[in-house]
Every structure is written in C-alpha cells, then in structure tokens.
Amino acid sequence: MQALKDYTGSVYGGLGHLLYAYYQAQELAIPEKLLQVQNLERFDYTLWRDLLMALDTQLQQPALGLKIAALVQPKHLGIIAYIAMSCENLGEALHRYHDFHRLIYDGGPLHVAAHGEIISIRWSDLPPNMTTQITDEIAIALMVGFLKHFIDFKDICLHEVHFQYPAPKNIALYEQFFRCKVRFSQPCSQVLMAVQELSKPFLQSDQTLQHLLMQQAHALLEKLPHSTQTDQRLQQAILTGLQKNRFQIEHIASQLNLSIRQLQRHLQQQGTTYQQRMQEVRCMMAQEYLRDPHLSLQEIALLLGYSEQSAFQRAFKQWLQQTPQQWRQCKL
Structure with a gap:
C-alpha cells in the first residue's frame, strides 16, 4: 500500500505541449513550471495534475478539460497517434492503445472489459489525492477527440461516460461534447460503448x-x-x-x-x-x-x-x- 501511495507515474511530454498551446490560444501568461517541461520527453504526473488544477482555479470555467482536449494534435500523443492512424477499425486501435497507453500516462493500468453488449474502458483506481475531475475529463476527452478528428471516426457512438466526481452546474456541456448521457458521482471514471462499435471501420486513415x-x-x-x-x-x-x-x-x-x-x-x-x-x-x-x-x-x-x-x-x-x-x- 505504501508503494501505491508514493507512486505517481509520469506523462508524455507532448501533453505539456498541448497545455502550452491552450495557454497561447487563450493569451494567458505561461507558468514557469510549464515552460520547464517543454523540452522533456516525460515529466511527473503530479506536475501535470498541479498544472491543470492551477489553471482550473485561475479560470474557473466549466468543462475546462474538454476545451484543452479540443486542441489535441497527433504530435501531442506521440507513438499512440502513429499506431492508431494505421489501424482499420476501433477494435484494433483500442487493442493497440491498451498495449501502449503507459507511454502516455504510466500511472494506473488501463482496464477494458465487456459486460454483455457493453464494453467499459477505465483506468485502475489511484489514491484519491492523485486524480481530479479535470485530470479524468481531459484523459477521456483526449481519447474520444483524437478518434473523431484524426481517425475521421465522427460517427462514434458512446453509450455513457461516467465521472467519479460530483456533477458540475452545466452537465449539458459534457453531453454535447461526448454526445451521450454523462453521469457524475459514479464509482469510477470510465467510457461505456456498445461492443458492435469496435468493428466499425475508420472512414479514412491519416x-x-x-x-x-x-x-x-x-x-x-x-x-x-x-x-x-x-x-x-x-x-x-x-x-x-x-x-x-x-x-x-x-x-x-x-x-x-x-x-x-x-x-x-x-x-x-x-x-x-x-x-x-x-x-x-x-x-x-x-x-x-x-x-x-x-x-x-x-x-x-x-x-x-x-x-x-x-x-x-x-x-x-x-x-x-x-x-x-x-x-x-x-x-x-
């Protein structure tokens, strides 16, 4: 238990570039700690979390993680982008993402499980102090946003999206982004979709x-x-x-x-x-x-x-x- 408590993992350096792009787009003063990670291949997850929380506190905007994720480019995800863009359907891309997701974030392992006709995608539980609403929503939004905009998988149909944190004032922003029911105060943060979605071909490769x-x-x-x-x-x-x-x-x-x-x-x-x-x-x-x-x-x-x-x-x-x-x- 002590090892889990002390372990924070690290994130891919491209996520630092993504956050930098958001600061530039909003014409905000860029924090020194964010500048320091721009040339790093990886940096500590706790720093990623702290940078996001500081921005969230500064702006106090609903669904901030979704807005940051909307700026994602393939370069922000590195090897995952290269691999996903060569896949023929969602099932293949998800299988490869499962194999290599730790190159984006190597904290908790990714769990993919089928429950009848529904498949769930979630990260294993981390200590409560290691995750926040914004870290969870940006992780899920990056995955969904990348599929929609760079794999040309615009007709992706999610069943539900769950977050473990209390509901914000404007749930409609989340349901508009994910185009499905979004539930809060759930046991874990996860994406649910029909198993049949996995066989849908990508409209065109990159x-x-x-x-x-x-x-x-x-x-x-x-x-x-x-x-x-x-x-x-x-x-x-x-x-x-x-x-x-x-x-x-x-x-x-x-x-x-x-x-x-x-x-x-x-x-x-x-x-x-x-x-x-x-x-x-x-x-x-x-x-x-x-x-x-x-x-x-x-x-x-x-x-x-x-x-x-x-x-x-x-x-x-x-x-x-x-x-x-x-x-x-x-x-x-």
Whole structure:
C-alpha cells in the first residue's frame, strides 16, 4: 500500500505541449513550471495534475478539460497517434492503445472489459489525492477527440461516460461534447460503448502517415533493379505490418496471398531474403522517426517492432555505423 501511495507515474511530454498551446490560444501568461517541461520527453504526473488544477482555479470555467482536449494534435500523443492512424477499425486501435497507453500516462493500468453488449474502458483506481475531475475529463476527452478528428471516426457512438466526481452546474456541456448521457458521482471514471462499435471501420486513415509510408515504399523500390507489383505490395505490407506489430513473414505472405515458400523464392530470385528486406524498411523508417523530436528512442524502437530499445540501437549502429542519438543530433 505504501508503494501505491508514493507512486505517481509520469506523462508524455507532448501533453505539456498541448497545455502550452491552450495557454497561447487563450493569451494567458505561461507558468514557469510549464515552460520547464517543454523540452522533456516525460515529466511527473503530479506536475501535470498541479498544472491543470492551477489553471482550473485561475479560470474557473466549466468543462475546462474538454476545451484543452479540443486542441489535441497527433504530435501531442506521440507513438499512440502513429499506431492508431494505421489501424482499420476501433477494435484494433483500442487493442493497440491498451498495449501502449503507459507511454502516455504510466500511472494506473488501463482496464477494458465487456459486460454483455457493453464494453467499459477505465483506468485502475489511484489514491484519491492523485486524480481530479479535470485530470479524468481531459484523459477521456483526449481519447474520444483524437478518434473523431484524426481517425475521421465522427460517427462514434458512446453509450455513457461516467465521472467519479460530483456533477458540475452545466452537465449539458459534457453531453454535447461526448454526445451521450454523462453521469457524475459514479464509482469510477470510465467510457461505456456498445461492443458492435469496435468493428466499425475508420472512414479514412491519416493522409500524412499514409503519404509517409507510400513515400518510403517508393524510395525502397527505386533501389531494386527490376521492381514488380509484388515488390511494391511487399514494401507496403512490411511498413504497415511494423505499425501493427504484425510483420512476421507468415503475416506478410498471407497479405500478399502467397505461401511463405513462394515469397521466399521471389526474394531469392532478387538475391535477398525477407529478413534483409525488412531491415531495409526498418532503417529507412528509423531515420524518418528520428526526425520527429517528440518521439523518444523507446517509442521508435516499438514502432519498428523491437521489444527492447537496446536491440534497436544495436541494429541502427550496424546499418549506419553510428548510434541513433548521434544521427539525430546531426540532422536536427
């Protein structure tokens, strides 16, 4: 119990940039503590909570967390944004979010559970002094807002949203934002939605990410002396497979409607192997990700399918004869 009481966790540095953007939009004087975290990959959750509470006390505006969340951009969420924008439906995005949510906030674990036809999404209970209404509402609003505005999932239909804190004066602001019944003074803060929502396809994937993936696919093809339609599809399958952590040869061959042996034979005719081709893709994507200062080396390693940052660093050194840190310092 003592360990739980003392543990506060940390949040992704992009959330500090989001709060900074809100201060700028409202033409408010930016606190020194917020300025100090602008160049950090992560900072303490208690500081995030205190910054939000101080702003809430200063403005005393209803639904302040919803207004801050309305400014969210993919860069504020880092790896979660990259992964979600490559998913085909809400169920896949939620599964990946469950895997990586601690990169946004590593306090309490995320719980996703089905109750009949309803699925609940909530964070495990934290000590009462660690959460407030504004921290809960911004966490839920960021998730919902990102789905609506950047995954083009505008028809998302929530069943209910629950908050554990007493109801504010204007509940209508919350119900207008979430477009569902919002209840307060509940046992926990959570999002409830129908299970059938998980299978709804996203209307369109993020064009920026798709452009990046296609650009890299074409760049790789230019290195091949006699590229074919199979080569083009292979590059794209590996690129998206890395995003979804489904890049093993059996998954890629299946996407191409080939057997593993057929794919291996095709690559053998070009004097290469699947492992070599995948490393080419990883090397090129690693350079693209390193150009994004918001992504940490740990996040880039995960995006490239490495379970350990050290494995990514060793591979990068073999590819380009320098460490990722050295490469990034030269390019930024």
